[in-house]
Amino acid sequence: MKTAEAPTVDVFSATSPSRAALELVANKWAMLLMPALRDGPMRNNELLRRVGGISQKMLTQTLRELERNGLVLRTDHHSVPPHVEYALSDVGRPLGEAFVAVGRWAEAHHRDLADARRAFDGQERG
Amino acid sequence: MKTAEAPTVDVFSATSPSRAALELVANKWAMLLMPALRDGPMRNNELLRRVGGISQKMLTQTLRELERNGLVLRTDHHSVPPHVEYALSDVGRPLGEAFVAVGRWAEAHHRDLADARRAFDGQERG
Numbered sequence: 001m002k003t004a005e006a007p008t009v010d011v012f013s014a015t016s017p018s019r020a021a022l023e024l025v026a027n028k029w030a031m032l033l034m035p036a037l038r039d040g041p042m043r044n045n046e047l048l049r050r051v052g053g054i055s056q057k058m059l060t061q062t063l064r065e066l067e068r069n070g071l072v073l074r075t076d077h078h079s080v081p082p083h084v085e086y087a088l089s090d091v092g093r094p095l096g097e098a099f100v101a102v103g104r105w106a107e108a109h110h111r112d113l114a115d116a117r118r119a120f121d122g123q124e125r126g
Numbered sequence: 127m128k129t130a131e132a133p134t135v136d137v138f139s140a141t142s143p144s145r146a147a148l149e150l151v152a153n154k155w156a157m158l159l160m161p162a163l164r165d166g167p168m169r170n171n172e173l174l175r176r177v178g179g180i181s182q183k184m185l186t187q188t189l190r191e192l193e194r195n196g197l198v199l200r201t202d203h204h205s206v207p208p209h210v211e212y213a214l215s216d217v218g219r220p221l222g223e224a225f226v227a228v229g230r231w232a233e234a235h236h237r238d239l240a241d242a243r244r245a246f247d248g249q250e251r252g
Contacts, residue, residue: 095231
């Protein structure tokens with residue numbers, strides 16, 4: 001008799017709930033917002049300045065989805081003028097660290113990528 | 127007199143070439159394929175089995191873009207029957223490691239995310 005099995009949590013399995021968790025954060029805005037929050041809580045306008053190219057609509061939408069899934073904590077200080085801050089949660093923090101590594105990789109290697117593209121496209125034409 | 131400045135490589139800058147490098151890999155298939163290749167070279171059909179839910183078309187397209195940018199090396203052994211393998215390059219390897227960390231995070235915390243969503247959606251209704 002087989003004992004009851006926990007559902008698979010292998011991210012390589014298309015139907016695993018861990019795959020859904022991966023898909024939630026597999027986009028550039030989450031990959032930039034999480035590292036942006038790494039050094040401490042930030043307000044909406046600070047994030048808008050920090051993450052170049054993000055629109056207010058996309059920022060609102062991404063923050064809300066991250067908050068909804070418990071990766072980001074939203075704190076409303078209920079003050080006048082309004083003071084709302086966003087911060088990484090304990091669950092979100094290690095993901096923020098992994099995305100910091102991705103950002104550093106991009107900064108360290110973008111020239112290697114450009115060189116590779118040139119070589120590849122040259123071969124294709126040759 | 128200002129000295130010539132190297133172009134910014136800050137991934138938070140929308141126009142930085144490092145941002146383009148980040149965007150290239152900010153998708154779930156790259157985030158699964160790179161870790162899949164971490165334990166050694168794999169063939170097309172092995173990758174198709176390993177990365178659940180990927181279509182042949184998407185696999186071909188993603189592998190080609192990763193190869194073009196020098197993250198993945200394609201080796202054709204020019205044998206009969208054909209034997210083509212894909213492997214991480216030295217440039218791709220550290221990114222593969224970062225994405226392994228993302229996958230492990232998803233496997234470790236998908237339940238926390240589900241709990242947070244339930245709480246959030248309950249508050250919304252309440």
